Amino acid sequence: MSPDWQAARRAVARRLLRRSAQAGGATPIDAASITRVLVARPNHRLGNVLLLTPLLQELERVLPQARVDVLAGPPFAACLLQGYAAVDRVDTLGARPLHEPRVLWSLWRALPGRGYTLALDAAERSQSARWAVTRSAARWRVGMVDGDAAGLTQAVPHADCGVHQAQMPVRMLRVALGLDPDAPLPPLALRLRADESTAAEARLRALLGAADVAAPRVGVFAEATGAKRYDDGYWQALVAALRARMPRMRLAEIVPAHGRPMLPQLPGLHTAPLRAAAALCASFDLVIAADSGLMHLAAASGVPLLGLFKATDPARYGPYGARQRALVTPHLGAADIARAASDLLPRA
Known part of the structure; x- marks a missing residue:
């Protein structure tokens, strides 16, 4: 990818985030009122889809009443996650989302109307994930930050989330919900029939x-x-x-x-x-x-x-x-x- 294209992509992403941004707040999350969750990690690699499975297990444990949508990268993500009964839908976004304007436009239109009460940016420094969480219009929007908390209502410092890519979003969710982030962490799990x-x-x-x-x-x-x-x-x-x-x-x-x-x-x-x-x-x-x-x-x-x-x-x-x-x-x-x-x- 050329430097000029990278600069253009970042500029468009920043504009989309600004247009999607909503007033954030520090209102504590009411776990009992969460009914629909968006998990965003649009990375196209196989491993990164599987690294989401500990978070899906944690959502089942702490929010058993909630239905979950996943924004992933590769088209095979839905196949891999089919063992998770709480997952209603899996949307996919390619490695270069601006090369897929129809997909991006479809998500832009759909996300605010899906009734999310919680949206989780489960990626590390992903503009696409942050855009989706911001655009979701969820009451609570959670992400890991070093400084920029644009579009989030709950900004969890990276330092509180550890370093392992499968464990970070689990710890982020726990911190946001006021739970012990150091409790035993779920492993990767592909639920085979x-x-x-x-x-x-x-x-x-x-x-x-x-x-x-x-x-x-x-x-x-x-x-x-x-x-x-x-x-x-x-x-x-x-x-x-x-x-x-x-x-x-x-x-x-x-x-x-x-x-x-x-x-x-x-x-x-x-x-x-x-x-x-x-x-x-x-x-x-x-x-x-x-x-x-x-x-x-x-x-x-x-x-x-x-x-x-x-x-x-x-x-x-x-x-x-x-x-x-x-x-x-x-x-x-x-x-x-x-x-x-x-x-x-x-x-x-």
């Missing part, structure tokens, strides 16, 4: 055999983008170390969506579509994955998970569910990673 889990188990059983705690089934996902990517030699060394440490282990590759195996010496299963990929991950005894959208998908499936990090900060993006661990790898050898993997497996 029984039939999805059964089908995935059948696929994995056909490839590796039945589940056996003495011969664990371990899935490896080797794809990542940019600086998060590990080279072929790294994965070959890791596969050798895993086999040396756990000789009875049954390894398989979780093949990326593009369909090209990264570890052709291993049996492999393709990952598309997304919910089927999540169910497949959940069928393994352990998944080892480079930092990627699939890593977040595996985390949301609930499987024991070892996420490998070398470019991004796991304090912001790492898995944190039960028996899920982020490992910073630049100074670790293959044997160290194999040891960490074995520690996450159930014991015979």
Whole structure:
């Protein structure tokens, strides 16, 4: 994107925020009167949709009477969130919303009339999310701020929200409602149906055999983008170390969506579509994955998970569910990673 286009985009976003801004106030939120909630996080990456699921769980817990709409980025967001019964609708907004004027205009017209009583800016420094929350006309409009609280009625300092991208909006909501932000936080959760889990188990059983705690089934996902990517030699060394440490282990590759195996010496299963990929991950005894959208998908499936990090900060993006661990790898050898993997497996 050119600097001139970026400047124009920011100028339009500021104008939209000014036109949408309404008088804010510090009126305490009356949780019992909240009936309809807008959650805005229009990021187009897979992981960022899944990072919303702890907030959706928290809304179910603290506002069980409320119906929820989500403004997300990618079109597959509705599919991923279909297990959340409180979610009525999922709107999507692309990475460059000004390139989609019809979508933007439709949202502009619709948001104020939907009857929101609470709107949550669940993104970190997103002009699109702040615009949507401001435009929603909700009685209470909550967001995380460093200084600019335009359009909000409740501005929660970033310092009160922590740093993890899945936990920040949960803590923000708790602060706004006067609840303890440090209480245990929900993990990522993609709610799979029984039939999805059964089908995935059948696929994995056909490839590796039945589940056996003495011969664990371990899935490896080797794809990542940019600086998060590990080279072929790294994965070959890791596969050798895993086999040396756990000789009875049954390894398989979780093949990326593009369909090209990264570890052709291993049996492999393709990952598309997304919910089927999540169910497949959940069928393994352990998944080892480079930092990627699939890593977040595996985390949301609930499987024991070892996420490998070398470019991004796991304090912001790492898995944190039960028996899920982020490992910073630049100074670790293959044997160290194999040891960490074995520690996450159930014991015979």
